[in-house]
Amino acid sequence: MQKKVKIAAPATVANLVCGFDILGLCLHDPYDIMEVELLQEKKIIVKSADGYPLPEDPALNTAGAPLLEMLKELDEPIGFSVIIHKRIKPGSGVGSSAASAAGAVVAANHLLGNRFSKEELVQFAMFGEKVASGVKHADNITPCIFGGVTLIRSIFPLDIVPLSSPPLYVTVIHPQIEVKTADARAILKQQIQLKDAIKQWGNIAGLVAGFLKNDYDLIGRSLEDHLIEPVRSILIPGFDDLKAACKQAGALGGGISGSGPSIFMLSKEKATAGKVEDAMKKIYTDLGIDFHTYLTTINTEGVKILEG
């Protein structure tokens, strides 16, 4: 039996504009590197390769909690040791905790000869999100494990639908400000107008059709959010100006990644995505806020086995 594996666990964009809580996509960059080893005793060890202090108790760790759930299912005297090279900054809004959780379970499953389905891995990994944010959501885990664009039709019972898409360039900017997921959740209105919901589901239907029909214009027209973005964007300085500048630069559209503060934009051409990146940089340079940008593409594979 194989004993060790090294994997890349990528960043993801959840809450794809109108697709709040249901649509996400997987990125090529940034990604974490994780080394996972099979142990011959019932034990989970998680360590940071970067000297980042992690909780001793694996149940309190984003990678550890999912592995404990997996061990419960197995009832065998085995365990896993995990070393995480963290490259996706926690709190950036591109699925840092999901990458740890999803990477851990995909690596462990590989070491076990792929006994579990991707859906089962999502179920395990959701326990990592519960540790990270208090909520067992699958918004980032699903695209991280499945790759590409994913729809969560239903969370209870879990019903995941992988969606094909045409090639797209994704430009992401992470302004160095803090948006707490709990705050981003708290400011949402729990009651909405039916007429606004109808606009939203028209756009969701259009976006899904645009992906499946490889219709870039339809994707662009459907990247509208009448409900969540108007509320959440007030937590992100410069959001409206940045969005307008990116559309001006030729982006199809985009919005807040997850609950922010990162913002993503989709483009048909690489050159456009580069202009979008320049437009993003200018906005935050002018605002005097530090940032990182990524110019990447949709990762159709998800967590990737690098060695072992």
Added chain:
Amino acid sequence: MQKKVKIAAPATVANLVCGFDILGLCLHDPYDIMEVELLQEKKIIVKSADGYPLPEDPALNTAGAPLLEMLKELDEPIGFSVIIHKRIKPGSGVGSSAASAAGAVVAANHLLGNRFSKEELVQFAMFGEKVASGVKHADNITPCIFGGVTLIRSIFPLDIVPLSSPPLYVTVIHPQIEVKTADARAILKQQIQLKDAIKQWGNIAGLVAGFLKNDYDLIGRSLEDHLIEPVRSILIPGFDDLKAACKQAGALGGGISGSGPSIFMLSKEKATAGKVEDAMKKIYTDLGIDFHTYLTTINTEGVKILEG
């Protein structure tokens, strides 16, 4: 120039379960027959072939109002005479008024050498719906003109997306009760819970993906409506029992057609659709309510030129 045309204007199902106000489909049966003649004077005449009394003023008629709009665009000394053989019962919930409006404009456009796009025809035909119900909606007109399954991503501006679908059998029952569209609109809650809206858009996304991916199971799983059906179904006696019996008979799913009282069910196989029809008949026979049923398929063509 061709002077006369005879067309078939089919029934349609709007508000496709979770796709309230955005998704519709076109049926092969029932359909109206319309005979339209080009006149050499600026005049619209609409007559019923069945002796049904129609308003003298064409502006007050479902077929006449759209043709008046078309004439405004043309600014030529021409007009149209229309004879309608009505087979789709008004008030049944399968787009009777839309068939008159859509049939009139498609026939007229044919006589004019197809000068107008399908989108423009929808815009004209919406004036017929305004006459019929007071609201310029396109829910039934769009599938009637485009055929197949149609998405209205946005109504202002009008953005229509035709969706492919796998072959489906459609069983429709029209119980002989009256549900006024105005009542069906009035009882809807204008405020809804965000969490319910999220369930709804998961299902809409799933339904669109199911149609485009030819995934019957996904179509079936997505045919759920958490918002409109629970409210509107109370206007239709026997609805819950009928739906349960149809699912039991093997239907993928279905719901209220338009604002009712007709109910439709989708099935993968013709034999199943027949069992569904039997189940429907039993429910309304037991309730002592008269009914008509139709066992038909999706009409991918829409309004059809029969002669001329």
